[in-house]
Amino acid sequence: MQGINATGMEQLSTVAEVSKRTLYTHFPSKDGLVEAYLQSLKDDLLPVLPSPAQPTPSPREQLLAVFDWKLPETTAPFRGCPFLNVSVEVPDPGHSAHQLAAAYKREFARRLTDIARQAGVADPENLGEQLALLFDGAAARGTALNSSDTGVCARSIAESLVDAALTDVGPASP
Amino acid sequence: MQGINATGMEQLSTVAEVSKRTLYTHFPSKDGLVEAYLQSLKDDLLPVLPSPAQPTPSPREQLLAVFDWKLPETTAPFRGCPFLNVSVEVPDPGHSAHQLAAAYKREFARRLTDIARQAGVADPENLGEQLALLFDGAAARGTALNSSDTGVCARSIAESLVDAALTDVGPASP
DNA sequence: GCCTATGTAAAACGATCGGTATCCTTAAGG
């Protein structure tokens, strides 16, 4: 990726192997296409809430999993979180793409909060927000430094926060 | 601010009350102007290292001060850290503006590391990197959510990290 | 008074981009 503003419709139609005309029959405008793209990303990237009928890992693993990034083995520079990037590339808070990014970030924290709450953490909102902030820090710093190593730094902090919150509950909660 | 890409030279010359021609006699290009702007920001925003001949606050205060943001009382939306924004708006890792932002971010962490080292922290590099990551998280998340409240969340995490690192040293170190 | 230098205002240029229209090929259905 190279940023939204630097990506033209011409280029998109080329790599999609679709004419620009067909592109504009499927999407009303570039803004609409960006929104659809972000919506699809949303479903792919949001942390999955624990489902009752699944081999669920421990809450600790669930909360820390967001810091284990599986990178595509490309030569492209590391670009962090697409939603953070959108909120920078589209500064207008009233723009739909910016609002969509904000909604994603809120939902992201909410899911972490839900996992924490189900695990019996005392202040799940606080832990969820803290972990989300750590994630965003790792993503943003990774973008600036062109490195994904920031994830392990964030994870180490997250481990101490999660462990502290979970030991307050007691290792064997009802 | 509204982002680098969205700010034209026309607008700059207008608010600077200077003709576009004079602008181009002082700066070789828009890239050059952006570089100069970032350089000036660098000197203003980097955490100040403790100087021997100053009424120095405690190391704890110094390390946590970066999370106390003094906001101009404008109606403009909160835009986080300009250097993080640049690294997103100029995705090319080879571009001078991108590299300047990366250099700032490294220097930022290095200064925190220096303060931690002078305070006798066991692993100052780790603490400096952790605090820098927290700062970037607060800035990035603040940009996405259009709020500066993320600073207090980051500061609370930072307090626990700093306090843990300083109590390992012992409250009364030699 | 005149020359030069410097700056302003504004036009103009080339490039790029989002978006639309035009022309052509292709393939299915009768």
Add this chain to the structure above:
DNA sequence: CCTTAAGGATACCGATCGTTTTACATAGGC
């Protein structure tokens, strides 16, 4: 075979942007 609908390639349009150039104003040195 003919019609028709859909899509591909591409030219085009208007706008914007970075940059340069042109024309004009102003002020100091001789």
